[in-house]
Amino acid sequence: MAQPELGDEILRLDNLNVHFPVKMPFVQRLLQREKAVVHAVDGVSFSIHSGEILGLVGESGCGKTTVGKASVRLLNPTSGRIFFAGQDISKIGGRSLRTLRRKMQIIFQDPHASLNPAMAIGRAIGHPLWIHGSEFGIQNLSSTVFRERVQQRVLSTMREVGLTPEEQLYDKFPGDLSGGQKQRAVIARALILEPDLLVVDEGVSMLDMSIRAKVLELMLDLKRQHGLTYLFITHDLATAKFICDRLAIMYLGRIVEIGPARDIYADPKHPYTKALLQVVPIPDPDKRKEKVLPRGEVPDAVHPPAGCRFHPRCPAVLPSCGWEGRDFVDFLDEHLSDPKRAGDDELVLGPIENWRTNGLVASLEAKPLNIEEAVERVKAVLAEAPIAMAQAIESVSTHKRTVIIHFRPPNELRQTQVGDRIVECLLYQ
Amino acid sequence: MDPMLQVQDLSVHYKTRRGFVRALEELRLDAIQGETVGVVGETGSGKSTLGKAILGILPAGTQVDGKILFRGRDLTQLSNQMYRRLRGEEIALIFQDPMTRLNPLMTIMDHFVEEIRDHESVSADEARRRAREALVSMGIHESRIKNYPHEFSGGMRQRIMIALAIVLKPSLLIADEPTTSLDVIVESQILGILQDLKRAYSMSLLLITHNLGIVAEVCDRVAVLYAGKLVELGPVRDIFRKPLHPYTQGLLSSIIHLETKELHSIEGSPPNMIAPPSGCRFHPRCPYAQSICVERLPPLVEFEPGHFAACHFGDKFL
Amino acid sequence: MGIVKPAEAEDTEKLVRSSSSIGTILNLLLQDRRTLAGVLSWVGIGVLVSFVVIAIFAYPLAPYDPQRIFLTPPNQPPSLQHLMGTDDLGRDLFSRMLYGARTSLEIMTIGVFLALAIGFPIGLVSGYLGGKLDRVLVLVMDSVYAFPGLLLAAMVALFLGKGVFNVGIAITVIYVPTYFRVTRNQTLSVREETYVDAARALGAGNWTVIWSYIAYNVLISIPVVFSLSAADAILTAAGLSFLGLGLERPTPDWGLDLSDAQKFLTSGVWWSSFFPGVMIIILTVGLSFLGEGLNDIVNPLLRKERA
């Protein structure tokens, strides 16, 4: 089937970077030469066209919210550019930004937290009109007429999003509403300004299954009726499949795969996308299966892994994917903490704190007498290591009393076009 | 086998200024050793209330009727002191949000040592050794045991909570939405861990969740709650293949999974729990409701061996 | 079976209490009537209300004019004529105590309200905007805060001269930093709430955000500070009068009366020192009860620690 005709480009991110300074004590900050930063978003580019829903999917902490917030300029990009309807908005501020806010709205994960507990629902939904009154040509009206108009608009918007009975709910406070109602109120508040772009950050994950379907349905309706464009952020691939036209898979600050949703679900390319897809629960007790999960946790975004960031967890990893000194130390740490496998390795190679790493190198100053022994042990341990890591090691050598492990430099990782998709993985390069 | 846990006609009414919230009404449920029972239902259906009632941590002034038999002992008759011993040693609870249970000012080690020494008179060294063991069994390296809760990611915190819950080797573990605040991969990891644990210690697991996908993957039996009433109970296969209660049918069809072609939802919204609807509490939202449903409360009937449902027309769906 | 006993209750209520508004405080006060914190608060409210009534109705309540000098010998012990006796000038102590409540409450109201009116908005703006302005303000306020309260008030009072209003101002100076700090800290945390981000995303400017989204939610932490600083203000005002820096004689004022009475203590005239002292203590303790009670009720973290 041919791709439907794409509308105008609404949002484009161009090599967006958002880094957060790491909070640390003053003294430590003085001693540190380089400023430590969280690489929350590191070189993200994509565009969204009018009437399209782009899904942004990834694990918790990978930077989805940060992309969403930067897109509507709730955060300032560290570098890179953001275009909204062709206009570069990465540097604007003050009044021009506030005026623009009318056209791009964001909905957060927790509807309860998104509503001011001290503001009644009707007033909360109408508040954007008070803020942007002038653009609706209703500012010069007398205040009673204005109030009247706002109230009419609020009530009709409440009806539109199914927040009924609207007259009763108008004066209620957020604490009196259910989760689904609160999320509808938040949606109504965003819609009352008739935005062109809606960023939905985990907008349905906190809702019950039975309500979730209704809210999703509402979002699809709004897209059809108002030609609304969405950036839909979620970690749930099943929901994304249902609602998204295109999908961007994000891992640790980078987009690793992006393309038409249909293709990605039919044939995921990136090993991370594959992993995500297979953990989606299948509601059928007869189809239980063992899952092969990526090992371990999402690494620290302050020091992202070299080469491909997924390599320490990737089930398809190659020797050229970015292995480095600390991968060896991490592996050794794991090895030593299992008494059955470790035997007396700890005596020779431990404690783990004695190891130093520097980029591609890991080194240990051996205790007297047993430098040869240490090299032997390293080789023995490596035999149990993931093959790809073992193969990535260039040499295990000694210098005076120090055992040095050298890794080969990784291959350069590029974004590669695969069919309609862009994938960032050496397997496809 | 004799059930380890038997909940008999349990009613829990919270006292509020507007009246009694009937959070649970004449609920019966049992669990045998080594079994995983899923408890599902919408927000406010009484799932957490059930967990809290079993653990005896309901707020003051709450009215509780009925029996909760644990290995033959009625928990509702227990003195506070006995209950305190029981919690942790025999029954443990894992909360949805781990931060509510972890004290930000205490290291992980302190949490463990406190938990162990509260219940058993062992030396501090012994307690520490067991703490390390529990932590390592959750795949967290023992070098991190001196860290504070906020220094861990959400998934790790949840694993720490689990480690804390099982360090005294309880025979019943109640997990209240253990993965709702986590993403899919971590969720999968945690569920895997719970399964392994259950096998290793032959624990029973009461898994409270609103995610039916999870239930299909890990549970042996399922209890479906609606507005404080048990509306369906049965083996997981029967529930998914042949749901007898219209509410269960609605829940099942509202699951969004990879093969979903069309969204379904249950019309209407959850009832007011202070003055619940007459007769079958589901009747205002039920597509099959007849006048009898408004007038008479449907009893819980065993339509197939082990498969119960509370619907006047349950046999229609057999 | 039966009703759950209080000892078994856990922090499940916290969920119910997490939303915050002034109405919530009232609700909690009503709900918590039987807890220690509730009793403290209600006792405090009782004391405060009685003193306000006394202050307002001092004229009909007092048997005599507080300035009136009886020609009987001074320093009469309490009797049916003079319920609290007379002082060294032969004035009726009971009437002076009632009118003294008016003076104290006037000073307290001026001092504490002005401090609130200045400290609260500055704290809001400083906390929300941050940056250089915030740092300067924090520095200034912290140095004022670090100063011993009575000493500072004495200096201001010395500079401004005597009188109810001037003492009020002197007290304002002490408490502006307190309100500033509380407001600023609370603003810093409310600023991080999602609904503030949401308001900014709607296009709200700084003033709108501060006024419509932050102010009210910060205000919730004020009643506690308010009661505590009011209690403190009563003491400070009395202290100033006692030092001779507060009010002009013959204004009926507890601190002033206490100061005038103490030299007769040695000759067995206890009543003219005792009653002013008791009045000061009852009002300050009442206000402190209210403050501490509210604190326990409003602050769920404190609740948990106590349990």
Ligand SMILES: Nc1ncnc2c1ncn2[C@@H]1O[C@H](COP(=O)(O)OP(=O)(O)OP(=O)(O)O)[C@@H](O)[C@H]1O
């Ligand atoms: N204001 C901030 N200061 C410092 N670090 C931050 C800040 N906001 C986000 N981060 C960090 O940036 C990274 C990405 O965070 P982000 O919130 O975008 O993740 P996410 O994918 O939305 O996660 P989740 O699904 O949990 O919401 C994380 O490592 C996070 O800790």
Ligand SMILES: Nc1ncnc2c1ncn2[C@@H]1O[C@H](COP(=O)(O)OP(=O)(O)O)[C@@H](O)[C@H]1O
């Ligand atoms: N402490 C409480 N006081 C009053 N009502 C409560 C309290 N806790 C829960 N409820 C009410 O009891 C019902 C069941 O709550 P809960 O068991 O928490 O539901 P679930 O876990 O399924 O979301 C709801 O109507 C809820 O509002």
Ligand code: SF4
């Ligand atoms: S480049 Fe591809 S194969 Fe290599 S680690 Fe990354 S995802 Fe795995």
Ligand code: SF4
């Ligand atoms: S009893 Fe009636 S209302 Fe209730 S579920 Fe069955 S058919 Fe529906």
Ligand SMILES: [Mg+2]
């Ligand atoms: Mg997020």
Ligand SMILES: [Mg+2]
């Ligand atoms: Mg719950």
